[in-house]
Every structure is written in structure tokens, then in C-alpha cells.
Amino acid sequence: MDDTDAVLDELFAVIEDRKEQLPEDSYTASLFTHEKGENAVLEKLGEETTELLLAAKDDDREEIAHEAADIVYHMLVLLSMKEMGVADLRAELRERR
Numbered sequence: 601m602d603d604t605d606a607v608l609d610e611l612f613a614v615i616e617d618r619k620e621q622l623p624e625d626s627y628t629a630s631l632f633t634h635e636k637g638e639n640a641v642l643e644k645l646g647e648e649t650t651e652l653l654l655a656a657k658d659d660d661r662e663e664i665a666h667e668a669a670d671i672v673y674h675m676l677v678l679l680s681m682k683e684m685g686v687a688d689l690r691a692e693l694r695e696r697r
């Protein structure tokens with residue numbers, strides 16, 4: 601497993617922990633409560649996708665990486681909300697190889 605794989609698994613483990621513990625100062629935890637919730641995650645994914653497209657049009661590599669990371673984080677939160685995980689993503693990608 602390379603570093604990229606490891607960081608995805610680490611991040612997903614943190615997300616799962618926030619979902620369980622719901623610490624007050626956690627942005628992730630706020631997404632799992634009525635304070636924000638699923639709609640906020642979906643809105644973020646929409647916004648960040650638009651921002652990624654604009655960054656790509658501008659050939660702004662730093663911004664592309666930033667927006668792509670925001671999308672991956674919110675996508676992992678969404679998978680967790682649906683009782684899914686990185687394993688589902690990995691299995692789907694693997695099946696396509």
C-alpha cells in the first residue's frame with residue numbers, strides 16, 4: 601500500500617471516529633448532526649465540483665489539488681453516512697481494471 605492509499609484509510613478512520621464520538625469542535629461531527637447534515641455535504645460536493653472545474657479552466661494546479669482534496673473528504677463523509685466505506689470505493693475501482 602502506498603502513501604496515498606494509507607492517507608485515504610487514515611482519513612476515513614478519523615471520519616468514522618468523529619461520527620461515533622461527535623466531538624463538539626469537529627467540523628466532521630457537525631456534518632453528522634442536524635446542525636448540518638446530509639444536505640450540507642451534498643451542497644459542498646456541488647460547490648467544490650464547480651470550483652474544481654474553474655480551477656482546471658484556469659490551469660491552477662494548486663487550486664485543482666485543493667478542490668480535489670475537498671471533494672474526496674466530503675465524498676468519504678457521504679460514504680460513511682450511507683454506511684459504506686473506502687472498501688466499497690476500492691472494490692468498485694478494482695472491478696473496472
Ligand SMILES: N=c1c2ncn([C@@H]3O[C@H](COP(=O)(O)OP(=O)(O)OP(=O)(O)O)[C@@H](O)[C@H]3O)c2ncn1[C@@H]1O[C@H](COP(=O)(O)O)[C@@H](O)[C@H]1O
Pocket residue numbers: 611614618625626627628629644669670673
Ligand atoms: N479533510 C478535511 C476537510 N476538507 C475540508 N474541510 C472543511 O470543510 C469546510 C468547508 O470547506 P470549504 O473549502 O468550503 O471551506 P470554507 O472556508 O468553509 O469555504 P466556503 O464555505 O466559504 O466556500 C471547512 O470548514 C473545512 O475546514 C475539512 N475538514 C476536515 N478534514 C479532515 O478531517 C479531519 C478531522 O477534522 P475535524 O472533524 O474538524 O476534527 C481533519 O484532520 C482533516 O484531515
